[in-house]
Amino acid sequence: MNIQNIKAFIYVVQFGSFNKAAEALYLSQPSISARIKSLENDLMRELFFRDRNKCILTDAGKSFLPYAIKILREYQESVYKLNQQLYIPDQVKIACSISISNYVIPILLPKLRNQFPECRFKIVSDHSESSLTKVLNKEVDCGLIREIIHPRIDSTVLMHFNVGLYAHISHPLVQMNQRVTLEQLADQNIIFYDHNSPEWLGITSLLETINFQQHLIVDIDNMEAAKRLVMKGTGICFLPENAVEEEIQNNMLKRIPLKLPIEFKTSIALVHLKEESISPIVSYIKKCLNNDLV
Numbered sequence: 001m002n003i004q005n006i007k008a009f010i011y012v013v014q015f016g017s018f019n020k021a022a023e024a025l026y027l028s029q030p031s032i033s034a035r036i037k038s039l040e041n042d043l044m045r046e047l048f049f050r051d052r053n054k055c056i057l058t059d060a061g062k063s064f065l066p067y068a069i070k071i072l073r074e075y076q077e078s079v080y081k082l083n084q085q086l087y088i089p090d091q092v093k094i095a096c097s098i099s100i101s102n103y104v105i106p107i108l109l110p111k112l113r114n115q116f117p118e119c120r121f122k123i124v125s126d127h128s129e130s131s132l133t134k135v136l137n138k139e140v141d142c143g144l145i146r147e148i149i150h151p152r153i154d155s156t157v158l159m160h161f162n163v164g165l166y167a168h169i170s171h172p173l174v175q176m177n178q179r180v181t182l183e184q185l186a187d188q189n190i191i192f193y194d195h196n197s198p199e200w201l202g203i204t205s206l207l208e209t210i211n212f213q214q215h216l217i218v219d220i221d222n223m224e225a226a227k228r229l230v231m232k233g234t235g236i237c238f239l240p241e242n243a244v245e246e247e248i249q250n251n252m253l254k255r256i257p258l259k260l261p262i263e264f265k266t267s268i269a270l271v272h273l274k275e276e277s278i279s280p281i282v283s284y285i286k287k288c289l290n291n292d293l294v
Contacts, residue, residue, distance in 0.1 A: 001042050003075050006068045008035035009047060013065060016054050092281050093122045093140040095131035099223045100144045100268060103242050104159075104289075111288055116281055127221070135271055142282045147269040154278075155269045158289035161240040163203070163264040164255040168233040171256075179257045186210040189235035192219045193226040203238050203264055227253075240266045 011021035012032065022032045040047055047061035057065065096105060105123055112121060124134060128145035135143045136152060147157050165185075167174050173184065190212050194200065217235055220226050223243055230237045231252055247253040270286050272278060 002035070002038065003072065005035040005039040005042070006072055008032050009039055009061075010065075010068055010072060012036060012048070012055055013057065013061075018055065090118070091120045091122060092279070093124060094142055094144060094285075095124045095126065095134040095140040096144040097128045097131060097146065098125050099240070099243060101125035102224055104144065104268065108285065108288060112281065112284065115284055119281065132271065135273060138273070138276075141279065142270060142272040142285065144268060144270060144285075147267050148271065150271075152274055153271050154274045155271045156286060157267050157269045158286065159268040160265050161242045161267075163238055163240050163266055165236055165258055166227075166230055166239050166244055166253050167236040167256055168231060169251060169254050170233065171236065171254075173236070173256045174254045179259045181259050182206065182210050185212070185236070186215070188215060189217045190215050191226050191229050191235040191237040192216055193223055193237055193239060194219055194221045200238075200266075202262075206260070238264070 008021060008025065008027075011024055012018055015021045015024060018032045018036070019029050022029045025032070036047065043060070043064065045060035045064070046058050047064065048055040049058060094105075101123060109121060109123075112119075124131070124140055126134070128148060131140075131143045131145045132148050132150065132153070134140045136150070147155060149155065173180055173188065185207075190207070192204075192207075192212075218226075218229065220229075223239065226237050227239060227243060227247070229235065230239075231247065236256065241255075244253050244255075248255070268289070270282070270289065272282055
């Protein structure tokens with residue numbers, strides 16, 4: 001019994017005519033008729049009452065329909081699982097920025113392990129530019145980094161996070177319990193986490209209006225170190241909200257509300273080579289993060 005004949009039978013039932021089924025399957029009407037005739041010969045039963053406008057199932061057709069659907073579904077599932085086995089590697093390497101390694105990977109990895117228990121994952125943490133280079137050199141399968149445009153890269157922005165100004169809960173600006181102007185930041189010790197992205201260039205431009213360099217006590221490219229300095233009351237710092245969720249919940253840090261005309265955001269993008277076929281694992285990462293994993 002030919003699976004394509006069974007598929008043609010199901011399509012004729014769904015669309016109510018040979019012509020519409022042929023269009024849906026990109027076949028000619030005689031081809032559909034031939035497939036149905038072949039299936040009827042195999043079953044030694046007529047499956048349809050035929051007239052010019054529509055096809056009506058015979059009793060034999062009605063009886064066979066649930067079996068046909070089950071056969072086609074099991075066939076499609078077996079093909080899908082076989083393809084997964086063929087294309088899922090033993091190890092997948094993911095390059096990611098350091099901040100993503102700290103805050104996103106611990107949530108993403110258990111889901112990957114649950115979905116692909118036989119696969120080992122290697123996480124390579126570095127800055128976004130270095131992670132992109134690893135993707136381009138095929139040292140890793142994909143990257144989770146800030147959005148970067150490159151002609152050889154397929155980049156899909158999956159998540160956005162607001163960026164806020166944070167301080168220790170005892171900081172005077174926190175105790176004010178009201179929106180703060182840029183001028184009120186002019187005398188504060190500033191820790192600048194250099195994210196080296198378009199979003200952070202906007203923050204830099206904003207702070208330059210108050211000549212923040214005079215009060216800059218440290219310029220640092222490590223988010224975790226910047227956050228720890230803020231927790232010790234060393235100064236205030238712009239940070240992504242996902243990096244401080246736990247500290248906010250534990251009442252260790254608090255966001256300073258600002259009087260600003262715009263809201264700063266940072267993003268996470270999934271990047272992989274355009275010329276490489278996307279693997280089921282990379283597809284699953286995209287699905288997870290698109291469904292608000294974190």
